[in-house]
Amino acid sequence: MRSSRTRRHSKHAGLASKSRRDQRGAVAITVAVLLTILLGFGALAIDVGYLFVVRNELQNAADAAALAGAPCIYPRAQCGNTKSTAPDWATAQAQTVQSVSLNKSSNMTLVGYTTDVTYGYWDVTGSVKGLQTTKPASPAVGEPGVQVIVTRSGTKNGGGVPSFLAKVLGFQSVPESAVAVAVISDPGSVGTGALFPVAMTKCMYDQYWDSTNGKPKVATSTTPPGPGQPNQVVGQPYTFYVTSSYHAGPCEASQWTTFDTTANDVPTVRNLIASGNPDPAAVGSPGGVCSTPDNTCTYIQPGTKTTLYSSVNACSAAGTKACEYVLVPIVQDLTTSSYERILAFACVHIDGASGGSAKYIQMEMSNNPDKCQASGAGGIGTNYGAYSPARLVE
Structure with missing residues (x-):
């Protein structure tokens, strides 16, 4: 009888021991699975976070x-291409x-890498996508620009971005890149201090502007x-006198x-000769007198104000050169004592x-990129020799 009880006890003990071994095995498997999951979350937190850091570095570099390259589409001293003809794609690409x-x-x-820098015309209205080799047809507005891709993949810049914990999961590195497009455009708006207080008619400008x-x-x-105009120098831009509308015709x-x-x-x-426009200004339409003045309008002064001409001479090329190159608003007419719409x-x-x-x-007239850049400029305008600073469009 005692032997029977002993056998039963031994059997129960064996079953309990097996159960404990099975439980330990199940726990080990569960722990392994959980560790893998936790490792995955760790990789996600650390490696993805690091990827974002690298992505921002590449984007900053591309921007x-x-x-830096877009301004060199036009001849500039800083680009060393003052004798080039615009658009100077090669210099812009190299820069x-x-x-x-x-x-x-x-x-x-x-x-x-040269192969990662392309150039062409970018439609700033967004109707035509991507850089075009030629200016897109209206109503698109194609402005010259450069596109650059900065990448870490393959053999470029050390290859893909190395991972940390994700290596355990088989991810040794991840390719990453960033793209930026910058254009140079004709300003549709300018910031404070950008304009000289002289308005000219479109009729007059068209006489001397190609x-x-x-x-x-x-x-x-x-x-x-x-x-009554001065003698000219063959092959040089026309020089001309502009005077008050009280003493000359509109052109x-x-x-x-x-x-x-x-x-x-x-x-x-x-x-205003010294400091420029006190507030931002923009082009608008239609031309003529503004019925409701806003920042697309400029007030046309009455009178000649003869003493002001000496102030202009003092800062001109003949003087200190402070106003040697200036931007002026172009209007349809010179109706004095009224606000006229700015056309360009x-x-x-x-x-x-x-x-x-x-x-x-x-x-x-001038279109010197080193001298004719409008401060605080943006938007889309007419090409009358003024330039906006390079701006990102992608």
Whole structure:
């Protein structure tokens, strides 16, 4: 009887021991599974977070490189291509590639690749996607730009981004890249201080501006372009006198403008000669008198204000050169004591000015990228020689 009880006890003990072994095995499997899951979450937190850091580094590098390369589409001293003809794609591409190397990712200096920099025309209205080799047809507005891809993959920039915990799961590295597109456009708006307080008519500007090729018309003979105008230099942009609308026709005149104020006095205009427009301005339509003035309108001053011409001469190319190159608003008409719609922003070179009985400013059209860049500019405008700073569109 006792032997029977002993056998039963031994059997129960064996079953209990097996059960405990099974439980320990199940726990081990569960722990292994949970550790794998936790490792996965750790990899997700650490490696994905690191990828975001690297992605931002690459995007910053791409943005900076595109913004550095786009200005070189036009001849500029800083680009070393002042003798080139726009668009100078080769210099813009080279500058973009070089600028990539001014940035780092994971404390490693990045390398730019010519094959990763493309150029062409970008439709700033968004109706045509991607860079185009030629300007897209209207209503699209194609502006010249560069696109750069900064990548860490394959043999470029050390290959993919190395992982940490994700290596356990078989992910040794992850390819990553960033894209940026920067363009140079004609300004549709400008910031404070960008404009000189002289309004010119579109009629006058069109006489001396080659709108087809976006550059000043050049003299083909030494003959003055009109009565009372100066002799010319063959092959150079036309020089011409602009005077008050009280002393010349609409295609030979300009008028003092005070932007968003109607203050009619010499000190106000003189201050604007020195400091420019006090508030941002923008182009608008239709041309003519503004029925409801806003930032697309500029106030046309009455009178000639003869003493102001000496102030202009003092800062012109003949003086301190502070106002040698300026941007001016282009309007349809010079209706004094009214607000006129701004149609465009133009760049002019002021040679000098004369008051007294002469009352004129001598100037010429300009499209010098080093001198005609509008501060605080944006939007889309008409090409009258002024430029917006390079801006990112992607």
